[in-house]
Amino acid sequence: MKKRIISLVVSILVLSNMLITASINALAEGVSNIETTVDGSRLIYEDYSRGTSTNSILRGEHLMTGDSIITKTGNGRIYTYGQTTADHDVDFVSVIVYVDRYHEDTGKWGQIDGRVKDARDTYFVISTKTLVVDRGYFYRVRCEHFAGNDDEEFYDETESFTDGIWIP
Known part of the structure; x- marks a missing residue:
């Protein structure tokens, strides 16, 4: 009879230990998966992020797409x-x-650099730049895109932005 009671107590202890360990692991996984989003950009610990214009209504008649990248x-x-x-x-x-x-x-995000690149009588424009930045911060690229003809009142426009990547 004593062996049964001891066996039952040991079984209950092992089972409760397994349940506690599983719940602690689930809680830890939930904490590590929490993401912060600021002004549409997630704060991530990746080496690269790409953003593409998504609102087709804003693109209008001439503008096809706009992209932004940070690496x-x-x-x-x-x-x-x-x-x-x-x-x-x-x-x-x-x-x-x-x-x-x-x-x-x-x-909040604060602007540290900005530039404009435009072209005439074409369908494509690109701007690239490598920057030296302070370490220990998140950085993102945000772009405004325009395309159109001079005889129209307004140019088509849209925007794109990347997630914020951590620079250690």
Whole structure:
């Protein structure tokens, strides 16, 4: 009889230990999968992020797509990329590329670099730049894309942005 009671107590202890371990592991996995999103960009620990214009209503008649890319290229260096593609040759096509750094104390993005690249009588424009940045922050690329003809009142426009990547 004593052996049965001891066996039952040991079985209950083993089973409860397994349940506690499983719930702690599930809680730890849930915490590590929590992502922070700021102004549409997730804060991630990847080496690369790409954003594409998604709102087809804003693109209009001439603008086909816009892309933005950010990549780690070394210690404290990032490669930034923005491009705009029209459906056909237009009078004007442009990309404005902004590089933003996330400020944890304010919870907002702050612009650290910006540039404009435009072209006439074509369907494509691209702008690239490698930057040396402060380490220990998240960075993203945000672009505004434009395409159109001079005889129209407004150019088609859209935007794209990457997730924020950590620069250690």
